Amino acid sequence: MTDTPIGTTGAGGPQPDAEITPLTAEGASYEPEPGADTQAVIDAFQAALPSLLRDRGIDDAAAEELIGRMKTSHAELEDASGAWHVDDAARHHVRLTSLVIAGSRLLAGLLPPPDVREVLTFALNEPLRETILTGAAAALDHAPDAFRAMVDFSKARENHFFGAGFTFERPRDDDGVYQVDVHRCLYHEHLAAHGAAELTPVFCAFDANWIDAIDPDRHGFTFERRTTIGAGGRHCPFHFRRVAPNPSR
Secondary structure, three states: OOOEEOOOOOOOOOOOOOOOOEEOOOHHHOOOOHHHHHHHHHHHHHHHHHHHHHOOOOOHHHHHHHHHHHHHHHHHHHHOOHHHOOOHHHHHHHHHHHHHHHHHHHHOOOOOHHHHHHHHHHHHHOOOHHHHHHHHHHHHHHOOOHHHHHHHHHHHHHHHHHHHHOEEEEEEEOOOEEEEEEEEOHHHHHHHHOOOHHHHHHHHHHHHHHHOOOOHHHHOEEEEOOOOOOOOOOOEEEEEEEOOOOOOO
């Protein structure tokens, strides 16, 4: 099967040419590329801001100046975050959290808190949504075993994308059920260290881009995530369960 792209990070203006790591029907062939995936999200985030700010009454000149200051603050936060670089993957995760922290600090003086979070959530998650959603749906549609393809994809990301900044436990892993629980989240910890734990759901929202591609009737499995660390949960449960497909629906 031809590789079908599905974005990987979890979570701006449309970036139709953005390159993100592919998920294939043969999940084992998936090779995470944290650096490329992170850069695609950052580029999309920055491209989205002018129109988002314009919609909230901030003119183009002011938006350009604001984005310039955000980029400077982002770079300074990255430079000061070396202690968080527990491995190469963590370096890329911190690039994203530093971006959102920088954006939130600058927007806080211009917009009310609900608008700040709305802008950040949209900029981080929406620009690549259609690419991720359609790519994930196509990969699952063409996989010989969609459940197994998704489990293989999840394990590849757990092992090679997220890295040492995240801790996973697997209460169940068999041919009918795959449960992986995130007990440590670098996104949340780095945000919390900067007094911005309330922004963790901005990152949680990215997962909807691939979750929404799962159709139990077509793909023969369900997905459930009842809570997240960002929503106040003790861990983030990612639970997949085989069900009988119903192609007639």
